Amino acid sequence: MIDWLLYFWLFLKASLFSTGGLGNLPFLHSDLLAHGWAGEADFITAIAVGQVSPGPTGLWSISLGYLTYGWLGAGLATAALSLPPLLALVVGAFYYRLEHNPAVQDFTRGLSLGVVGLSLAVTASLVGSAMKDGWSIVIALITFGLALSKKVPVIVLLGLAALAGILLYQ
């Protein structure tokens, strides 16, 4: 049974300590798995929906909310990611005074480095449930290359991947 208050807090915490994109993924991944409230498949599916659906990628956690806890989960996830951006007003009040402080800059850089390391680790942990054979490695590598080149829109990439899946496995 999901404790909705704790569920909301886990989503809120993930959003509070990340700065967008998939930054909240490491938090939700360790917390929800630890409580047994989500499976690996929920995460990959939610990330895929987040990439395809309109709006920022960060909304992927709304999809995760729906997959793990239905409409209530989606609502709680939406509320949890709407609140932290308001803190930008508070941060702004301090930040414009501190933006040239070397320690603040170094801390921000260290944070970003940590975020990259964490995303790589979570991506690695999702590999097991997303990739089952040689073809899936090929698909992942091609998508990676095309995404880096920034020449093909994400939605087209996922469309092609879906088509490849149908042709290969149907």
Added chain:
Amino acid sequence: MDEETFVRTWALAQISPGINLLKLTVLVGYYLRGWPGLLAGMAGLLIPSASATILMTAGFAMVRQQPLVQAALRGILPATIGLSLAMAVQMGQPLLARAHREGPRRLGLQIGVMVLAGLLLALWNVSPLVILMASGGVTILFHMWVPAAGVLPAAEVLPAVEIQPAAKDLPAKDGGPAALVGPLTGDVGIVGAPDHSTSETLAEDGALADGPEGEQP
């Protein structure tokens, strides 16, 4: 809203918590129209995109068991792995490019922080919050100990947050923010400090920062 305000807002949005586009909406909405502007902006952004996300997930949950969907999914899931890997690379690349210009020791440390952050989570399941705080702390300490090689103190003043392409593409006007960003190959985060009120100071700072970096191979 002028360019300088927008670029500073963008930089601030990079470091405060939450989704970038939402933070930008909050800041711009509040700047232009106060709380009503903020709420209208949030609602305008969130209501359509959140509903679409929920509906797409719900639709997907209904057809999840169809063989055709299963097959398509087996293609999409590895693609998602490729995408999130690309996102991590796109985020890490400018950070390491900047560290590279600051000398091998700083580059080594920053790669170390990145790798260690990943390993701490993957192998020992350390709390992401602890990892992030430690990453920031270690970077402060090491950077105090090892100054950036070949960078004048003036360039140190330039902030750490990476600027996004959209902000770089802003047209330069009277040596405005874009003029400062331009020569630095998109490496500069926050533009327009309180003392950068005139175009002369902007150009001067830009030249100062650009000089030593240009000399680095």
